[in-house]
Amino acid sequence: MNERIYKTPCGNIHYWINMEQGFEHITLIFLPGLTADHRLFDKQIEYFEGKCNVLVWDAPGHAKSWPFKFDFSLMDKAKWLDDILCLENIHSPVIIGQSMGGYVGQAYSELFPDKLKGFVSIDSAPLQRNYVTKIELWLLKRMEPVYRYYPWKSLLKTGTKGVATSSYGRKLMHEIMMTYDGSQKRYARIAGHGFKILAEAMEAGLPYKIKCPAQLICGEKDHAGSCIRYNKAWHKNTGIPIAWIKNAGHNSNTDAPEEVNTLIEKFAKTL
Template sequence: MLEKTYITLLGTIHYWIHMIDTDIATLVFLPGLTADHRLFEKQIEYFQGKYNVFVWDAPAHAASWPFQFDFDLFDKVKWLNGIFKQENITRPVIVGQSMGGYVGQTYAELYPENLKGFVSIDSAPLQRKYVTGMELWLLKRMEPVYFYYPWKSLLKSGTNGVAVSEYGRKLMYEIMMVYDGDKKRYSQIAGHGFKILANAMEANLPYEIKCPALLICGEQDHAGSCIRYNKAWHKNTGIPLEWIKGAGHNSNTDKPEIVNRLIERVVKQIQ
C-alpha cells in the first residue's frame, strides 16, 4: 500500500492505496468515528492483489491531522470524490464501518451514478425517519460527554464495547492510544462527528442506494441501536442483511473471514 495525501483548505488527508487496473473495482474502506486505516488491515490483507484497494484516515483522524473542524459530511464526501479523481478511481465499492457507512450513503446521494457497490458494516440508515428528535438532540451535544469522561473508562468502553475478539479489542486499543494524552482532540473528533451526522439526518434527503448493496451487523453489536436500525433498514429497503455470529460493532475485526467473503460476494455482482 502506498501512502499518499490530498490537500484541502482545512488540512491534509492521508490515504493508502494499491491500484492494479483502473477498469476493475476499487474497494474503498472507510473506518468508523475515531478509528483509523488500521481497522481494515484484515480486509486489505485479503483483497490486495485481487482488486484495487483504498483506505483513509478520515479528516482530523490519526495521520490526517492537523485539520480544522469546519466541515460537514457533504464536504467529507466531496473530498473523497476528489481523491477518486486524483487516483482515477472509476468503479468504487464503498465498504463503510459505522460512520464510514454514513459517508457511503452521503456519497450515494451526491454521486449516485459513480457508486458501483455499497457494503454497510455495523452502520445504520441516514434517513431522518429512523431517528427521534431526542436522539438528534443528544448527537449534537456529545463532545463534553467525551471530554469529561475519564480516559481510562473511555479506553475500556472504546475497546471492550466495540469488539468481542481479542484481536479486535487489542487493535482498537492501539488505535485509541493515538490520542493518549490528548483527550481534547479525541473529544473534538467524536463530538464533531456526531454533530455532522445529526445535521446530515436533519437535511432529510433520500440517501437512496441504487447499486448492489449489503448490510452487515454483528449479533453482539451494542453500540447505540445498530441492531434495531439494521432490522428497520432491511425491512424498508429490501437490502440484504447478514447477521454475524460472535461479532460486535467492529464485526470486520471480530470475524474477518466471514465479512471478507460477504464483501467479495457484492464485488462479484458488479464485475
C-alpha cells in the same frame, strides 16, 4: 500500499492505495468508523490486496489526517472522497463503510448516485431522518463534553470492549485509541464533531437512497447505540440483503474478518 496525501482547505487527508489490478476493474474503498483509522481494515487490506484495487483512508481529523479544522460537514467528506477518486482515476468505486464510514458512503451516494458501483455497510445505519428520534438527534449534537470529561482510563476500557468481542478486535481498537493518549481533548473533538455533522446530515431530510447494489452487515452483538434496531428496519424497508455476524460486535470486520471478507468478495463478484 502506497501512502498519498490529498490537500483540502481544512487540512491534509492521508490515504493508502493499490491499483495494481488496473483502472478498468472495481476498487474497494474502505472507510473506517468514527475515531478509528485505516488500521481498522488491516485484515481486509491483507486479504484483498493483490485480488482487487483497494483504497483506505484516515478520515479528516483522524490519526495521520491531522491537524485539521473542524468546520466541515458530512457532505464535505463525501466531496473530498470524490476528489480523491477522481485524482486516482477510479471509475468503479465500491464503498465499504464501517459505522461512520457507512454514513459517508450514503452521503456519497446522494451526491454522486451514478458513480457508485456498490455499497457495503458494516455496522452502520441508515442516514434518513425517519429512522431516528428527536432525543437521539439532540444527544448526537451534544456528545463532545461527554468524551472530554469522561475519565480517560474508563473511556479507553469502554471504547475497546464496547465495540469488539474478539481479543484481536479489542487489542486493535486499544492501539487505535492510544493514538490520542494524552490528548483527550482532540479525541473528544473528533467524536463530538463527528456525531454533530451526522445529526445535521440527518436533519437535512435528504432521500439518501442507495441506487447501486448494496449489502448490509451487522454483528449480532453490536450494542453501539441502536445499530441492531436500525439495521432490522433498514433491511425491512429497503429489501437490501443483510448478513448477521454471530458473536461479533460493532467492529464485526475485526471480530469475524474471514466471514466478512467472504461476504465482501461474494458481493464484489456480482458487480
